[in-house]
Amino acid sequence: MTSSMPVRAQNLTLIKGIAPNRLGGFVGSDLRGNQVSVLRARTKTLAPKCSLSAARPVSQPRFIQHKKEAFWFYRFLSVVYDHVINPGHWTEDMRDDALEPADLSDRGLVVVDVGGGTGFTTLGIVEHVDAKNVTILDQSPHQLAKAKEKEPLKECKIIEGDAEDLPFDTGYADRYVSAGSIEYWPDPQRGIREAYRVLKLGGKACLIGPVYPTFWLSRFFADAWMLFPKEEEYIEWFEKAGFKDVQLKRIGPKWYRGVRRHGLIMGCSVTGVKPASGDSPLQLGPKAEDVSAPVNPLVFLLRFLLGATAGMYYVLVPIYMWLKDQLVPKGQPI
Numbered sequence: 502m503t504s505s506m507p508v509r510a511q512n513l514t515l516i517k518g519i520a521p522n523r524l525g526g527f528v529g530s531d532l533r534g535n536q537v538s539v540l541r542a543r544t545k546t547l548a549p550k551c552s553l554s555a556a557r558p559v560s561q562p563r564f565i566q567h568k569k570e571a572f573w574f575y576r577f578l579s580v581v582y583d584h585v586i587n588p589g590h591w592t593e594d595m596r597d598d599a600l601e602p603a604d605l606s607d608r609g610l611v612v613v614d615v616g617g618g619t620g621f622t623t624l625g626i627v628e629h630v631d632a633k634n635v636t637i638l639d640q641s642p643h644q645l646a647k648a649k650e651k652e653p654l655k656e657c658k659i660i661e662g663d664a665e666d667l668p669f670d671t672g673y674a675d676r677y678v679s680a681g682s683i684e685y686w687p688d689p690q691r692g693i694r695e696a697y698r699v700l701k702l703g704g705k706a707c708l709i710g711p712v713y714p715t716f717w718l719s720r721f722f723a724d725a726w727m728l729f730p731k732e733e734e735y736i737e738w739f740e741k742a743g744f745k746d747v748q749l750k751r752i753g754p755k756w757y758r759g760v761r762r763h764g765l766i767m768g769c770s771v772t773g774v775k776p777a778s779g780d781s782p783l784q785l786g787p788k789a790e791d792v793s794a795p796v797n798p799l800v801f802l803l804r805f806l807l808g809a810t811a812g813m814y815y816v817l818v819p820i821y822m823w824l825k826d827q828l829v830p831k832g833q834p835i
Contacts, residue, residue, distance in 0.1 A: 590766035590819060591681060592754055596625040599752045599770035603676055603707035605629035610675040613638060613699060615664050615692075616682020620648030622709070623657060626678060632656035638667070639682075665691045665788065669699040671780055676700075680709035681767060684727040688788060690738050697742045697773075697781040706744065708735070708771045709752075714764030719818065723764050726811035735771045743782045744773025754819065756826035758835050763818050 600622075605612070608631045614623045617637035626635055636658040639645050645659050662668050664682055677696045686692045696706040713729040714720045723729040730738075732749055739747045750770045753761065761768065825835040 588819075590754070590815070591621065593625070595752050595754065595767055596622060596680075599680065599709045599750070599767070600625050600629075600678070600707065602748060602750055602770055602772045603678060604705055605676060607675075608634075610634060611673065612636070612676040612678060613667070613669060613674045615639075615662075615667065615677065615679040615696070616685070617648060618644040618681065620651050620654045620657075622678065622680040623648065623654055624651065627653050627657070630676075636660065636669075638662040638664070640664075665695060667695045667699050671698050672701045672778060673699050674701065675704050677704070677706040678709075679707075683708060683710040684729065684766070686728065688785075689728065689730065689734075690741065690783070691785055691788065693738045693744075694742045694781045694783050694785065697744060697775055697783075700775040702775060702778045704775045706739075706773050706775070708739075709767055710735070710769065710771075711766045712751075712761060712764055712768030714762060716762040716764075719763040719814070722811045722814040726808055726815070729764050732769060735769065739771060739773040741783050742773075743776070745776040747771070747773040754822075756819075756823045758826060760822065760835055763822070764815075766815060 605626060606629070608629065610630050612626055612630050612635045614620075614626060614635060614637045617623050617639050618641065620637060623635060623637050632654060633656040635654075637645065637648055637654070638660050639648075640661060640663060642661055645661065648654055648657075649659055660668065664679065664686055665688055677700055679692075679696070683689050683692060693706070693708065696708070700706060711723075711727075711729045713731045714723050735749060736747050748771070750772075751761075751768065752770055753759070753765050753768060757765070822835070829835045
């Protein structure tokens with residue numbers, strides 16, 4: 502399993518260069534695509550500096566990072582999602598590790614699982630919280646149909662909705678959880694702002710998502726497919742939305758042995774606490790995507806096909822890493 506060390510926003514340092522694996526370094530990249538290393542001290546804290554850059558523009562052409570393409574992408578992927586994607590990128594061990602910082606410590610907590618899809622993450626939530634207090638929201642009826650079939654989720658509320666425009670009152674929930682959804686948000690800052698709004702005072706958001714790769718080929722396919730945020734982007738978006746005590750925890754399949762240069766569809770768990778009642782202090786303009794606008798069907802089809810093709814690369818990456826784990830002796834870097 503990759504390091505589960507929490508990374509506080511105030512203590513994140515990005516240092517240019519390639520970190521030696523033997524020293525426990527983590528190879529990453531800055532917001533301009535340059536390789537950087539996040540170095541871990543022996544005390545498991547990071548150097549007390551933080552350099553945050555502006556997020557990449559939402560207009561960057563990622564072919565499935567639009568609601569309409571994502572809708573149809575999951576129309577087909579929902580059939581095999583739990584059997585193809587989860588074993589390589591979102592295992593039960595990873596799920597339990599990622600949900601630990603959410604502090605699901607009371608069965609009476611009100612929880613919203615945004616982008617809950619087939620309910621795989623929700624199954625981890627209802628181990629700690631009564632299902633009747635949990636709402637699963639997703640824009641894909643095909644994914645939600647799979648969730649409805651799962652016996653432990655029968656008492657959950659299951660609704661269709663938009664992560665960037667949640668149908669919940671301000672101050673509705675004690676916990677906000679979202680796993681494997683942010684990569685499809687045209688405007689991730691808006692989605693995190695909504696997370697802040699729907700939480701009660703002192704409530705906690707837990708967002709689980711991909712990490713941006715540093716290997717050039719993996720980076721190419723990531724940029725073509727969907728949004729792979731960098732660690733510092735997650736932290737910056739949470740802080741801008743108004744969250745306090747923002748922490749980031751790295752997660753990954755056991756067979757990756759901490760290697761993250763290819764990017765992980767589920768690579769980190771980010772949490773933040775709502776410090777004040779009411780709406781987020783962050784003001785935003787119009788939505789980045791107007792789903793009611795007409796779409797050229799040929800352009801749509803081309804985008805969908807290119808995005809789905811790029812996504813196939815990330816079906817092959819975990820197979821490649823698993824094979825390396827089997828072939829390379831334990832204790833040696835892969």
